[in-house]
Amino acid sequence: MLKVLKKMILTNGFLWTAYVIPYVLVRKLFRDHRIAFLDRRLKQLETSRNLPGMNSTELNSIIWESWNWEKDGGEEWTKSKEWKQSLIDEVMLKNLKQSETILEIGPGAGKWTETLQKEAKKLIVVDISNKCIEICKKRFHQCNNISYFVTEGSSLPFLPNDSIDFIWSFDVFVHIAPDDVENYIKEFSRVLKSKGQAIIHHAGEGGLHGGWRSSITNQMFAEFLNKNNLILKTQFDTWGNDKRFNVKYYHDTISVFEKA
Numbered sequence: 348m349l350k351v352l353k354k355m356i357l358t359n360g361f362l363w364t365a366y367v368i369p370y371v372l373v374r375k376l377f378r379d380h381r382i383a384f385l386d387r388r389l390k391q392l393e394t395s396r397n398l399p400g401m402n403s404t405e406l407n408s409i410i411w412e413s414w415n416w417e418k419d420g421g422e423e424w425t426k427s428k429e430w431k432q433s434l435i436d437e438v439m440l441k442n443l444k445q446s447e448t449i450l451e452i453g454p455g456a457g458k459w460t461e462t463l464q465k466e467a468k469k470l471i472v473v474d475i476s477n478k479c480i481e482i483c484k485k486r487f488h489q490c491n492n493i494s495y496f497v498t499e500g501s502s503l504p505f506l507p508n509d510s511i512d513f514i515w516s517f518d519v520f521v522h523i524a525p526d527d528v529e530n531y532i533k534e535f536s537r538v539l540k541s542k543g544q545a546i547i548h549h550a551g552e553g554g555l556h557g558g559w560r561s562s563i564t565n566q567m568f569a570e571f572l573n574k575n576n577l578i579l580k581t582q583f584d585t586w587g588n589d590k591r592f593n594v595k596y597y598h599d600t601i602s603v604f605e606k607a
């Protein structure tokens with residue numbers, strides 16, 4: 348706890364830390380439901396002072412390294428079995444050609460890795476948390492098509508240029524601060540092959556609706572792509588028959604983009 352507090356002060360200063368402690372307590376009291384006024388105030392403080400908030404690489408690293416992955420293995424964020432299956436079928440697999448080199452950022456305990464591994468000729472998983480990488484290594488020890496890397500939080504120096512066909516990342520970029528998202532996008536532009544595609548789930552409205560969402564917006568994300576010669580194909584928050592499934596609770600977005 349003291350380690351987190353120290354990192355909070357170092358990355359965001361005293362004022363933010365003094366605000367966030369009662370904020371966390373109030374949210375706990377209301378069982379983590381969004382409290383619009385408090386959520387908005389926190390984000391205003393972060394954006395006006397260009398603070399990463401809870402979304403710095405340092406805090407992400409501590410949070411996910413100490414997460415209890417044994418309990419639910421990341422399924423605590425699965426809305427329903429149907430929601431998960433439709434995300435796989437209608438979003439992931441629809442955009443994925445077989446036998447490709449796939450990159451997954453932030454596998455956690457391997458919830459999406461399980462499917463990606465079956466589809467990929469070669470799968471590369473990258474996480475900021477060594478613990479997540481170790482869990483995935485153990486879970487997928489029988490799969491010889493997976494390589495594992497720990498990142499410092501926004502770069503992929505271990506990957507060569509033009510080497511990746513498809514990138515997938517879900518429930519990860521919602522927690523990454525804008526500067527790091529921009530760095531990752533620069534890296535995606537470097538490592539993707541021509542016509543390679545990426546599907547990234549990210550915060551859509553600047554984190555104004557709670558959920559420890561990053562200050563990134565759909566427009567910022569699109570601008571980062573544009574600056575790095577990546578072509579945005581679509582941004583959406585609903586999918587499936589009758590748009591039955593969504594990522595609307597915290598106003599998130601899924602962006603699909605391609606390298607020219």
Ligand SMILES: C[S@@+](CC[C@H](N)C(=O)[O-])C[C@H]1O[C@@H](n2cnc3c(N)ncnc32)[C@H](O)[C@@H]1O
Binds near residue numbers: 407523
């Ligand atoms: C909410 S969990 C989601 C895990 C998994 N994708 C899922 O949907 O179950 C966030 C994951 O992103 C990883 N992560 C957070 N920040 C990261 C960063 N900057 N680079 C790579 N991984 C990161 C965490 O370690 C963790 O594995």
